[in-house]
Amino acid sequence: MKKVHSHFPISGIIYLISALFLLQIACKTSPSETEKNDTKKEAQTAEKKADKKLLVVATTSMIGDAIKNVAGEEVEIVSLMGAGVDPHLYKATPRDVRMLQNADMIFYNGLYLEAKLEEVLEKLAKKKTVVAVGEAIPEERKIKLGGEEGKEYDPHIWFDVENWVYVVEKITSAMKEEDDKKAATYEKNGAAYVEQLKQLHETTKQSFQAIPKERRILITAHDAFEYFGRAYDIEVKGLQGISTAAEFGLKDVQEMVDLISDKKIKAVFVESSVSSKGMEAVIEGCKKRGHNVVNGGSLYSDAMGEVGTKEGTYIGMVEHNVKRIIEALGDD
Numbered sequence: 001m002k003k004v005h006s007h008f009p010i011s012g013i014i015y016l017i018s019a020l021f022l023l024q025i026a027c028k029t030s031p032s033e034t035e036k037n038d039t040k041k042e043a044q045t046a047e048k049k050a051d052k053k054l055l056v057v058a059t060t061s062m063i064g065d066a067i068k069n070v071a072g073e074e075v076e077i078v079s080l081m082g083a084g085v086d087p088h089l090y091k092a093t094p095r096d097v098r099m100l101q102n103a104d105m106i107f108y109n110g111l112y113l114e115a116k117l118e119e120v121l122e123k124l125a126k127k128k129t130v131v132a133v134g135e136a137i138p139e140e141r142k143i144k145l146g147g148e149e150g151k152e153y154d155p156h157i158w159f160d161v162e163n164w165v166y167v168v169e170k171i172t173s174a175m176k177e178e179d180d181k182k183a184a185t186y187e188k189n190g191a192a193y194v195e196q197l198k199q200l201h202e203t204t205k206q207s208f209q210a211i212p213k214e215r216r217i218l219i220t221a222h223d224a225f226e227y228f229g230r231a232y233d234i235e236v237k238g239l240q241g242i243s244t245a246a247e248f249g250l251k252d253v254q255e256m257v258d259l260i261s262d263k264k265i266k267a268v269f270v271e272s273s274v275s276s277k278g279m280e281a282v283i284e285g286c287k288k289r290g291h292n293v294v295n296g297g298s299l300y301s302d303a304m305g306e307v308g309t310k311e312g313t314y315i316g317m318v319e320h321n322v323k324r325i326i327e328a329l330g331d332d
């Protein structure tokens with residue numbers, strides 16, 4: 001997409017006018033006054049440089065939102081992946097590469113979520129501050145893939161709100177270190193946001209306890225909700241595996257149909273960043289077996305909602321998901 005920088009011509013004209021104006025002053029004034037002007041200009045440039053906001057780049061919008069809550073207006077924040085974007089499959093665009101190169105700091109999830117970006121991020125880490133926020137999660141809180149022997153971790157750390165607290169604290173300490181003049185602001189903002197997250201965690205826990213345990217089964221398009229399930233005592237099952245890069249097969253659909261029909265599960269869910277085709281096949285399959293399962297609606301899994309909406313924030317996305325799930329699986 002072509003971005004139009006409409007301010008360029010205007011600022012060009014302003015620049016030209018001020019250049020002419022300065023030239024005129026320079027011609028009229030004595031050399032000492034010109035020198036004074038130059039010194040003043042230099043001082044202004046230095047001030048401007050000191051005022052220049054840090055460019056902080058995040059891969060996912062969830063991380064971008066966490067940075068926003070810690071750093072607010074103090075820095076310029078760019079999230080590479082917008083609404084509906086699947087991080088497992090995401091490849092850097094030329095614009096992203098430019099952004100990453102120009103960034104003062106970069107934050108990414110890690111744990112192999114951004115599979116196709118990891119190499120370039122590791123290279124950039126030699127030149128600037130690059131933080132994999134997933135590393136902030138204590139070992140015992142991370143979910144291992146392939147059982148205890150596994151060497152890889154489930155990267156969907158954000159759906160245990162308590163995990164996200166570690167991420168926000170990591171971002172806060174990294175910001176303080178990079179930009180120590182504003183350390184007090186980052187500290188204050190970070191602490192206030194952590195309080196909000198702790199409250200969100202408590203209300204989420206309480207909300208699910210209102211649903212009988214046997215109904216707390218969450219069927220989604222891919223395995224993004226393991227942390228969510230563990231934190232809020234919900235059984236979770238994804239049609240696709242941990243990454244959306246692996247296709248689901250007919251066998252997966254059949255197994256899902258059997259499970260839903262046998263357990264008389266009321267609703268299944270699609271995800272905003274994953275195709276709904278697989279889930280539609282499951283719903284169709286259940287109908288043929290005589291069990292009417294409904295589409296419980298769309299959950300935000302690996303991407304948040306549109307910027308500027310409530311669901312375009314981390315807290316808003318969690319609240320949306322909780323509401324959807326409770327409405328679909330709760331009382332008849």
Ligand SMILES: [Zn+2]
Pocket residue numbers: 088156222223224242243244302
């Ligand atoms: Zn995922």
